[in-house]
Amino acid sequence: MSQEPRPRFGATGIGVKDLARSVDFYMNVFGMKKLMKFKLPHMNEVVLGFDGAAGGGLVLMQYTDGSVHDYANTGAKLVFYVPDPRGLAKRIREAGLPIEREPEPVPEFANAIIGFARDPDGYLIEILEAQPVSRA
Secondary structure (H helix, E strand, C coil): CCCCCCCCEEEEEEHHHHHHHHHHHHHHHHHEEEEEEEEECCCEEEEECCCCCCEEEEEEEEEEECCCCCCHCCCCEEEEEEEHHHHHHHHHHCCCCCEEEEEEEEECCCCCCEEEEECCCCCEEEEEEEECCCCC
């Protein structure tokens, strides 16, 4: 007996000024992999994700139709759970991008290590320490 398909979150898309630079940043700094590429009449897209992770992809979209976009002021935030938040902040800094708040324990969140940075287009990146998955 087959089950009905369940809804699931697939990806988040963000507009970028320089597609190659953004792809390079997320692949080299975060370790994401290129999953798909699309060339559409009005934009080029690259879909990135992590090995073995279902859903939750990041779609980088560069408009090619001449339209003007204000990428840095969208109010968007990308949240990443990583095993080493301080190490990731170091790699972001080495890539020449700003750290808004150094990763450190936050008492209001049970001392979870949380930090903030910016990507090449000014999107806010929240860096959270990944916790081991309980397999009860």
